[in-house]
Amino acid sequence: MAALCRSLFHGFVKGNVYRQTSCRSGSSVRPPLSSMLAAASCPELRRLSVEEPEVFWGSVARERLRWIRPFQQVKDCDMSRGKVSWFLGGQLNVSVNCLDVHVEKHPERAALIWERDEPGTEVKVTYRELLEMTCRLANTLKSHGVRKGDRVAIYMPVSPTAVAAMLACARIGAVHTVVFAGFSSEALAGRIQDAECKVVLTCNQGVRAGRLFDLKSPVDTAVKSCPSVQHVFVSQRTTSPAPMGKLDVQLEEAMEKESAICPPEPMDSEDMLFMLYTSGSTGKPKGIVHTQAGYLLYTALTHQYVFDCQPGDVFGCVADIGWITGHSYVVYGPLCNGTTTMLFESTPVYPDPGRYWETVERLGINQFYGAPTAIRLLLKYDESWVRKYNRSSLRTLGSVGEPINHEAWDWFYNVVGDGRCPVVDTWWQTETGGICIAPRPAEQGAEIVPAMAMRPFFGIQPVLMGEEGRPVSGNDVSGALCLSQPWPGIARTIFRDHQRYMDVYFKAYPGHYFTGDGAYRSPEGYYQITGRMDDVINVSGHRLGTAEIEDALDEHPAVPETAVVSVSHDIKGEVPFAFVVLKDDASLEQMAVLEELRGLVASKIAKYAVPNHFLVVKRLPKTRSGKIMRRILRKIAMEQTDNLGDLSTLDDPSVITEIIQAHTHYKNQHKKKKN
Numbered sequence: 123m124a125a126l127c128r129s130l131f132h133g134f135v136k137g138n139v140y141r142q143t144s145c146r147s148g149s150s151v152r153p154p155l156s157s158m159l160a161a162a163s164c165p166e167l168r169r170l171s172v173e174e175p176e177v178f179w180g181s182v183a184r185e186r187l188r189w190i191r192p193f194q195q196v197k198d199c200d201m202s203r204g205k206v207s208w209f210l211g212g213q214l215n216v217s218v219n220c221l222d223v224h225v226e227k228h229p230e231r232a233a234l235i236w237e238r239d240e241p242g243t244e245v246k247v248t249y250r251e252l253l254e255m256t257c258r259l260a261n262t263l264k265s266h267g268v269r270k271g272d273r274v275a276i277y278m279p280v281s282p283t284a285v286a287a288m289l290a291c292a293r294i295g296a297v298h299t300v301v302f303a304g305f306s307s308e309a310l311a312g313r314i315q316d317a318e319c320k321v322v323l324t325c326n327q328g329v330r331a332g333r334l335f336d337l338k339s340p341v342d343t344a345v346k347s348c349p350s351v352q353h354v355f356v357s358q359r360t361t362s363p364a365p366m367g368k369l370d371v372q373l374e375e376a377m378e379k380e381s382a383i384c385p386p387e388p389m390d391s392e393d394m395l396f397m398l399y400t401s402g403s404t405g406k407p408k409g410i411v412h413t414q415a416g417y418l419l420y421t422a423l424t425h426q427y428v429f430d431c432q433p434g435d436v437f438g439c440v441a442d443i444g445w446i447t448g449h450s451y452v453v454y455g456p457l458c459n460g461t462t463t464m465l466f467e468s469t470p471v472y473p474d475p476g477r478y479w480e481t482v483e484r485l486g487i488n489q490f491y492g493a494p495t496a497i498r499l500l501l502k503y504d505e506s507w508v509r510k511y512n513r514s515s516l517r518t519l520g521s522v523g524e525p526i527n528h529e530a531w532d533w534f535y536n537v538v539g540d541g542r543c544p545v546v547d548t549w550w551q552t553e554t555g556g557i558c559i560a561p562r563p564a565e566q567g568a569e570i571v572p573a574m575a576m577r578p579f580f581g582i583q584p585v586l587m588g589e590e591g592r593p594v595s596g597n598d599v600s601g602a603l604c605l606s607q608p609w610p611g612i613a614r615t616i617f618r619d620h621q622r623y624m625d626v627y628f629k630a631y632p633g634h635y636f637t638g639d640g641a642y643r644s645p646e647g648y649y650q651i652t653g654r655m656d657d658v659i660n661v662s663g664h665r666l667g668t669a670e671i672e673d674a675l676d677e678h679p680a681v682p683e684t685a686v687v688s689v690s691h692d693i694k695g696e697v698p699f700a701f702v703v704l705k706d707d708a709s710l711e712q713m714a715v716l717e718e719l720r721g722l723v724a725s726k727i728a729k730y731a732v733p734n735h736f737l738v739v740k741r742l743p744k745t746r747s748g749k750i751m752r753r754i755l756r757k758i759a760m761e762q763t764d765n766l767g768d769l770s771t772l773d774d775p776s777v778i779t780e781i782i783q784a785h786t787h788y789k790n791q792h793k794k795k796k797n
């Protein structure tokens with residue numbers, strides 16, 4: 123591994139380092155980090171954050187958040203027991219920090235710019251207006267019986283109403299769980315049931331790339347199997363009327379009737395703010411739980427420092443609110459910092475591949491934050507789609523969700539940013555709450571190495587673990603990426619399953635948070651993420667468990683067993699490849715089976731989870747103890763059969779030749795079809 127990383131990455135680390143020359147010098151332009159810390163340089167802050175986390179985080183939390191009751195203790199954490207608490211004894215309200223504090227200072231500043239699907243039809247919402255919407259929505263929830271601690275499902279694409287719904291929950295102490303509007307009704311139902319949501323918020327329809335899609339009917343189907351749901355609030359996104367059933371409440375009409383003032387609920391620092399489901403290597407998606415103060419502080423601080431975001435900036439993160447990136451860098455971080463944040467409803471290629479950059483020009487976006495998969499898609503088109511738009515407002519470009527390859531990094535930096543804007547490759551996870559490893563370009567003399575996440579954020583202490591489960595020291599080494607110190611943004615538990623939280627994150631390397639990713643530390647001490655070490659795959663930056671897909675496929679009556687692995691894809695990064703064992707009397711040439719398998723995955727999970735490849739095999743390679751050896755299947759799928767690695771635990775080696783033959787046949791069929 124180390125040798126591989128060396129050959130891949132060493133060359134440009136030496137030869138191709140971009141040093142920021144025209145950077146801002148620390149505390150003079152940005153608001154003081156804290157009066158006590160203001161004089162400190164960034165390296166000093168970094169040192170303080172790791173060596174004296176209580177001093178660092180205590181000062182930052184006092185300075186940057188408005189407290190209803192001050193906290194008495196900065197932290198009480200013991201990672202070996204999976205216990206994390208920050209700012210104990212303190213009370214605050216997240217919506218007050220995201221709205222009221224800004225309304226006092228700049229009520230007419232745009233909080234949101236809703237960049238709707240149709241270019242040129244954007245809608246601005248000021249901080250004053252967003253507070254009003256949030257309060258009306260909060261009062262609506264309250265008058266329908268939603269109380270502190272109740273769970274609220276939000277199945278809506280990004281829009282001001284969806285943001286107001288999140289903040290309304292925060293205002294009254296309810297816990298939101300946003301479910302990406304691309305998930306199937308069954309996936310939605312599973313989440314509503316697990317969280318026992320009292321109400322669901324949705325829209326009649328969604329709009330994307332000029333097409334309308336239904337949201338109300340998947341909700342109707344889902345709630346049939348969700349006895350906890352008492353009301354479904356339906357927001358009217360399009361003019362098409364949605365059939366209204368007895369659970370349904372028209373959201374805008376209900377909000378009209380409510381007061382625009384809603385007193386904020388005082389929340390303990392460690393009360394739940396939201397939960398968000400994410401895929402793991404085994405089992406059903408996990409309800410990742412984030413709490414109030416630590417999460418908010420961490421997203422706000424990372425948002426400011428990683429992107430060099432200044433008050434009044436227009437921040438353009440194109441993520442959907444159904445993912446953690448949307449929570450932390452469309453909603454909570456930017457609003458806590460009083461920034462104007464863009465809500466992007468469309469796609470990178472609608473109506474044409476210039477959409478992002480036309481939006482940058484029209485809205486004057488200062489920081490653009492997106493996914494490598496979109497960059498890889500766009501760089502296939504002519505550069506003129508970028509060049510014809512004025513991008514001089516841009517100061518920082520950010521990438522998130524998966525490793526960014528060199529071609530994409532270079533294009534982002536040179537074409538989009540004209541070689542003028544630092545690119546920050548930001549590594550983090552649903553579980554980390556906010557960015558953990560990323561360059562901080564605003565620091566004086568900070569250098570940026572292409573396609574490297576590089577530097578741990580304040581308070582983050584990465585450790586690379588070797589095969590014997592011990593930290594590997596020194597530089598130019600690889601290992602399992604762990605974080606050895608608690609930080610305020612880390613998830614506190616898995617909803618109603620603390621044992622699983624312990625097992626997944628704290629068991630492999632006792633006392634450390636295990637990320638599931640592998641990483642390489644360069645000779646300069648910079649970090650490069652090398653990818654997942656478990657059975658999680660990353661399709662266009664979206665996390666999927668191979669086990670989830672297998673579970674869906676295995677439901678087919680003709681399918682006794684399947685194994686799903688990932689293969690590389692030049693735009694999506696990775697795509698699922700399914701090895702399928704059929705019952706004796708079935709064959710995949712009976713197209714029905716194949717279509718049924720596709721349909722199963724789409725309906726149980728989502729369309730993007732449907733495998734791009736299906737290969738029928740007689741048997742799967744297994745260890746003597748019966749575990750499927752996906753590692754070998756992946757090599758076969760990737761056509762790397764000259765080195766299959768250690769086969770000593772394999773039960774019956776003849777399986778391998780069988781599968782390789784089937785795969786060769788499949789490839790040839792594929793080629794024939796293409797020609």
Ligand code: 7RM
Binds near residue numbers: 639653
């Ligand atoms: C923010 C987010 C997390 C997983 C993570 C990694 C991968 C994310 C990067 C990355 C390489 C990056 N949350 N990942 N960012 N890999 N470089 N900059 O994506 O929970 O949905 O996914 O995504 O494998 O563990 S997530």
